[in-house]
C-alpha cells in the first residue's frame with residue numbers, strides 16, 4: 001500500500017494505489033452498490049471564471065440562469081452574485097487583501113480593449129521545457145527592476161536631488177519606474193491574470209494547504225502554445241506592478257509555474273448544469289477530486305453542486321475495481337475511439353488504455 005499523499009481523498013469505500021500505466025488510482029475497498037455517494041470534493045483551490053461569463057455566473061457558487069445577468073453585481077471587483085449570501089461568502093474567502101487585489105486587477109483590465117483578452121488556440125505546438133525556461137528568463141531583468149520599484153513604496157523618501165528614492169538600502173530610480181510603466185502597457189489576458197491571482201490568493205490565505213496542490217500529478221509542458229506562455233510571463237509582470245504589497249513575495253516565477261503544472265492535468269471544467277454542460281464557464285482545481293483516473297466507460301458519475309463535486313457509483317461496483325470518472329464532455333463521450341484518444345492525448349497528455357478503448 002502506498003503512503004497517502006497530502007490532499008488525497010480518504011474513505012472506507014476506497015484505497016489509492018499506484019498503477020503500472022496510469023499513475024495513482026482509486027480502487028474500491030468493498031462492494032459499492034449503484035448510486036452510493038463515494039466522495040464529495042469541497043476543496044476548490046485555483047479557479048478561473050472566464051471574463052465573458054462574469055455577469056451571468058455567480059462568482060461564488062457558479063449558478064447560472066440561462067444567460068440572464070445576475071442581480072447583484074460588485075463592479076469594483078468585477079464579479080456578480082446570485083445572492084447577498086454568496087457575495088459575502090466570496091468576500092470572506094478572498095479576505096481583505098484578496099478584495100483589494102481583485103479591485104486593482106479589475107481597474108487595470110476594465111480600461112483595456114477586448115482585443116487584449118483574445119487568444120487563438122488552433123493546435124499550435126506546446127512550448128518545450130527549454131522554451132519555457134527561456135521565456136521566464138527573458139522577463140527576469142524587468143521583474144527585478146519592478147520589484148525594486150514596488151519595494152520603494154514600502155518605505156520611501158526622496159533624496160536631496162529629488163531624483164531617487166531609497167528603501168531598505170535600495171535606490172529606486174527612473175529605470176525602475178520605467179520598467180514598471182512598460183509592463184503596464186503590455187497587452188493583458190484577463191483570464192490568465194485571474195488564474196494567477198486566484199493561485200496567489202489561495203496560497204496567501206491558506207498556506208497550510210499548499211502541499212495538497214504540490215502532491216498532484218505534474219505536467220512539465222503546461223502551456224497550450226507560445227501565446228499562452230507569453231500571457232503568463234506578461235501577467236507575472238503586471239501582477240508584480242499592481243498587486244497589494246503583502247502579496248508581492250508570492251508573485252514568483254516558481255509559484256506561477258507550479259499553478260500551471262498542477263492545473264494542467266488536474267483541473268475540472270466548470271460548466272452549465274441543465275444542458276449537458278454546453279456552456280463552459282471556466283475551470284478549477286479540487287485536489288481531492290484529482291485522484292480519479294479516466295475511463296471512456298466510467299463507473300463513477302461526477303456532478304457539480306455549487307462549489308463542490310459529488311462522485312456517485314454509476315452502477316454496482318465490485319471490491320477491487322478501479323473507480324473511474326470520465327474526463328470527456330457530454331458530446332465528446334459519443335465520439336469514435338480514435339477521436340476520443342486524440343482528445344485525451346491533446347488535452348490530458350495520455351494514451352487511454354481503459355476497458356472500452358481496449359475492447360474496441
Ligand SMILES: C[S@@+](CC[C@H](N)C(=O)[O-])C[C@H]1O[C@@H](n2cnc3c(N)ncnc32)[C@H](O)[C@@H]1O
Nearest residue numbers: 022023024217265290291292293294350352353
Ligand atoms: C487527474 S489525474 C488522475 C490521477 C493521476 N493518475 C495521479 O497519479 O495523480 C490525470 C492523469 O492521470 C493519468 N490517467 C488518468 N486516466 C488515465 C487512463 N485512462 N489511461 C492512462 N493514464 C490515465 C494521466 O497521466 C492523466 O494526466
